[in-house]
Amino acid sequence: MATVAPACRRRNESFRIHEDAPSTEDTEMNENLQDEEDREDDDGEEDDENTAEEQYPESEYSESSDEDVVLDSNISHDMERLQDSFPGFRSKYRLIKRIGEGTFSTVYKAEDLQYDRYDNSWDMEKENEKWTPPPLKSLSSQDGHQRRRKPKYVAIKKIYVTSSPTRILNELELLHDLRDCANVCPLITAFRATDQVVAVLPYFRHADFREYFRKMTVLDMSIYLRSLFTALASVHRVGILHRDIKPTNFLYDPETRRGVLVDFGLAEREGSDCKPCMCHDDHAARKARLRAAAERTTMVTANGAIGYPKQDTRPSRRANRAGTRGFRAPEVLFKCTEQTTKIDIWSVGVILLTILSRRFPFFNSADDVEAMIEIATIFGREKMKQAGRLHGCVFETSIPTIGSHGFKLDKIILWSTCRSDAGEKLSDDEEQAIKFLERCLELDPAKRISAEQALDHEFLRMGMDSSMEGTGDAAEDDEMDMLRV
């Protein structure tokens, strides 16, 4: 068993679109025409996007007493195999149950049997104490035996062998770099035996998002988001994009009001695998480039309608689209080649929209074009066109339900919570939450709020005192083508 240097991986969906201004046909085609390199990035996965049901299977992650665990025979078989793959595994860990099954890994809860032999600076013990079950019949010191300490739990993430070694190493290296970041689940250690890699993380008790999000008050939302933004601020400070922010990757315990960010499988360093995109140009330079591109490619028919070349010979553009459906920022959908940490902020915005609207999943698109339709329905054609132009894309649509100005977020929240017919109004707190939401769901990444700024926003300050009360020491942690859709 080899120990891998402590402390990401997978769904790196790169695909191509044409420089400056690709067409709808291209967009659809490009999904299928991934080149060899793209396929390698995808780790051989056919489609690493999850549908809502796949992402959030029935309450699998809800807590139950470990003593009550009845294991499915397939699960126990997998657990046996895992223990057999690593020499000495059984003396180090006692596998208890499966706690999560993702696209790229299976996660088990285990007892750390050799806890006392190692440096445990990762331990969130103070918080964990109250979550651990009563100690097993321990022998008192009077009996001449050492008092048995409470069991220490870890989460063992078995990374599927289909993940490329580069990706696995990336996840582990990033986790190692992030080991001291507040609200980020640290890596304890990792092991490799032949092609099998497991990462060992502190076990963090959490509830299923679907069980609590509808019950959250605005104050609860503020505390939840403060915890998530604390994690993001520290991740972004070191120039890392998480790329897969969604409820299942932020393990939150509503009781202690603490959360940790997990799954850096898609994370990357800002600026790696980047090509300049015109969204980073100044306004005048961008305008000039867009005009030149339009002259080269736009075709106007006799009746004045805009068209696109059938035989488009322009080279394709490749951009990283890794992430989960419904949570992807507009610049990811527009295949911006210079994405920044702001993509994570958009995803947090989608989480907040979900909580405020009491609808999960809020966005339910089958693919990126549908995702654009959903966003365009809310923000309207005009803003969406502007957003596309930022990245050199022309957004055109004739879908009648996409109005030119879209809808205000407060109206959407009232509709989705069935309050508009009764003429009910939003509370002051909700209005404050919506103002913050508008800052997260800003279509232009340069104008979108950063994690650091978010922590200073009055909405996130709302819950600060109560959040600190509930967390004890944790409080000290502080903190174009033609696109026709």
Ligand SMILES: Nc1ncnc2c1ncn2[C@@H]1O[C@H](COP(=O)(O)OP(=O)(O)OP(=O)(O)O)[C@@H](O)[C@H]1O
């Ligand atoms: N440290 C932990 N403590 C407790 N549970 C955990 C921990 N890490 C992961 N889990 C559980 O395992 C699930 C899957 O973990 P993770 O997201 O890291 O794997 P994944 O294969 O990348 O999943 P996905 O494809 O859904 O993103 C999590 O949603 C969570 O329920």
